[in-house]
Amino acid sequence: MTWPSRQRPDQPTRTTPSAAASSARAPLSSSSSGPAESSETSVRRVSNGLKELLGAIEGAERGELLDLGPVSQATVDFFTSRGFRLYSNDLLRAWREFLAEELERPARAAGRSDASAEAADDPALRPSRFLARHLHFDPQRFHGALLWDSLDYLDAAVGAAFVARLANILRPGGAALLHLHDKPPERFWRYRVLDSQTLECVPAKAPVAFQRPIPNREIMNIFHDFRTSKTFVGRDQIREVLFLR
Numbered sequence: 001m002t003w004p005s006r007q008r009p010d011q012p013t014r015t016t017p018s019a020a021a022s023s024a025r026a027p028l029s030s031s032s033s034g035p036a037e038s039s040e041t042s043v044r045r046v047s048n049g050l051k052e053l054l055g056a057i058e059g060a061e062r063g064e065l066l067d068l069g070p071v072s073q074a075t076v077d078f079f080t081s082r083g084f085r086l087y088s089n090d091l092l093r094a095w096r097e098f099l100a101e102e103l104e105r106p107a108r109a110a111g112r113s114d115a116s117a118e119a120a121d122d123p124a125l126r127p128s129r130f131l132a133r134h135l136h137f138d139p140q141r142f143h144g145a146l147l148w149d150s151l152d153y154l155d156a157a158v159g160a161a162f163v164a165r166l167a168n169i170l171r172p173g174g175a176a177l178l179h180l181h182d183k184p185p186e187r188f189w190r191y192r193v194l195d196s197q198t199l200e201c202v203p204a205k206a207p208v209a210f211q212r213p214i215p216n217r218e219i220m221n222i223f224h225d226f227r228t229s230k231t232f233v234g235r236d237q238i239r240e241v242l243f244l245r
Helices: 048-057 073-081 090-110 114-120 123-134 154-168 216-222
Strands: 043-046 064-067 084-086 141-147 172-182 188-195 200-204 228-231 239-244
Touching: 048 141, 048 188, 048 228, 073 084, 073 188, 090 123, 123 154, 141 154, 141 200, 154 172, 154 216
Parallel strands: 064 084, 064 141, 141 172
Antiparallel strands: 043 200, 172 239, 188 200, 228 239
16 A cells, blocks of 8 residues: 655635535435534635545446435535435444443343343444444445545544445445544534535534544554555645545
């Protein structure tokens, strides 16, 4: 895996607060509303990673993309206008809800035999239980995936299992765009695609706590099934990394 391209996008520019996205007409979405937005203004940032992803999937026939952030009507409209079908699956909110259910699991298992109760409460099985419920798609289905900064908010075991599942559901030549924080962020962002190289970053309440900045070597290890990558370093301490399957 190589990391050949390091470019600095323009400094994000502030915009006035915008209304929350209406319910997306996406084929798949979470049932409840997304995280509440704060009263802070949103910002726009140039996204070289998004531009590279679009170049990688250009020309895909009946293309399908997976958006792992909250449903955004702007993002849905952008990709559907280009002939893609967008599936939205708010991964971090699903992880928060899954963890809440896991806290109740020992109580539900209390009446079972010791062996079954221990298996039901085994933390080592947590990643597979979560992904079986929230990232169950046919192999080689998607041409691209928008991961945003989800890995920074998942624990290491779940993050590694998530990337392995991603490698399975992406087509050969498919592209995945990931954001990584170089240090703990001051706020949580929701991302909306405005055009082929511009994102609107909307401040919101984080569904789960930030875990840690992930070292480059660890990222390279968990993405070992991906053949190449490009990274773009921003002035806002966010790295955009494009992985190709």
